Amino acid sequence: MIDNRMNDRYIIDTPESIEFGYDVAGIGARFVAALIDTALFSIILFIAFRLYIGDIGMLLFVDPMAIRIFFAFSIFTVVIYYIAFERFWNGQTPGKRLLGIRVVQEAGKPLTFTGSLIRNLIRLIDFVPAYYSIGLLTMMIDKRARRLGDLAASTFVVRDRQRVTLEMLLQSTRNDKVASALKDSGATLPNITALRPVDMDLVQNFLLRRGTLAPDRRLRIATQLAYALFGRLGYSVPGDPEQFLQQANDQYVLVRAQALQQAAPAPVATDSYAARRD
Numbered sequence: 001m002i003d004n005r006m007n008d009r010y011i012i013d014t015p016e017s018i019e020f021g022y023d024v025a026g027i028g029a030r031f032v033a034a035l036i037d038t039a040l041f042s043i044i045l046f047i048a049f050r051l052y053i054g055d056i057g058m059l060l061f062v063d064p065m066a067i068r069i070f071f072a073f074s075i076f077t078v079v080i081y082y083i084a085f086e087r088f089w090n091g092q093t094p095g096k097r098l099l100g101i102r103v104v105q106e107a108g109k110p111l112t113f114t115g116s117l118i119r120n121l122i123r124l125i126d127f128v129p130a131y132y133s134i135g136l137l138t139m140m141i142d143k144r145a146r147r148l149g150d151l152a153a154s155t156f157v158v159r160d161r162q163r164v165t166l167e168m169l170l171q172s173t174r175n176d177k178v179a180s181a182l183k184d185s186g187a188t189l190p191n192i193t194a195l196r197p198v199d200m201d202l203v204q205n206f207l208l209r210r211g212t213l214a215p216d217r218r219l220r221i222a223t224q225l226a227y228a229l230f231g232r233l234g235y236s237v238p239g240d241p242e243q244f245l246q247q248a249n250d251q252y253v254l255v256r257a258q259a260l261q262q263a264a265p266a267p268v269a270t271d272s273y274a275a276r277r278d
Helices: 027-052 056-061 064-088 094-099 113-121 123-127 133-141 148-153 166-171 176-185 197-212 215-233 241-263 272-277
Strands: 009-013 019-023 101-105 155-159
Touching: 027 064, 027 094, 027 101, 027 133, 064 113, 064 123, 094 101, 101 113, 113 123, 113 148, 123 133, 123 148, 133 148, 148 155, 197 215, 197 241, 215 241
Parallel strands: none
Antiparallel strands: 009 019, 101 155
């Protein structure tokens, strides 16, 4: 379920009734990103023009068919530029990456090849009659700032989230004594390994962003997340749901860290023994 109550937020309810949201990228950020990408593929087209046709002054003497071929090549290059980058950079182009925005599918899923193909083919319509005139008009009308390509492909552009790392999660611990005590005592929440990475992604995202939430919204989301984890663990924990989420996160991070350490390859034996023999 998707709730569009706020124009700068894209709110999603998961099947587990956990609510989270994305910050929708504004027209300004998208326009600047498009300018950067246009400059980059214009350089590519300029080099191709010089190699294929030569100096611009030679246009009057070039076969019209050659000009039509180059025009078709230019359109192909622009479409491939966007599709290739969005596909291999997870919804980003160089311009979008510099502006910290990315394309995602409806419900916040990663951009698919089909979605990228559709939105970038229709980009040719958004572009006319002058630089993204139709696209800008559509974006100003749509409350999610979507152009025609986004509407056809069921995509939208969001502000990129900060990448979560193990170090960030440990630094975000509200009370370092909790993690320290768990590590030193070996105490664990029963059945902690039943939690899935997708469950903890939601928990970790909440813990990192909870300071930006209103108190009532913060408590409601914490309660939703806690009850979702209770279903996975097979038991409930009385008390503050946010404290439970923090403890579950601390324990989960420690278990993952220990698993990574155990999976690390053993150090390569040195030749010190052979050296001593020599």
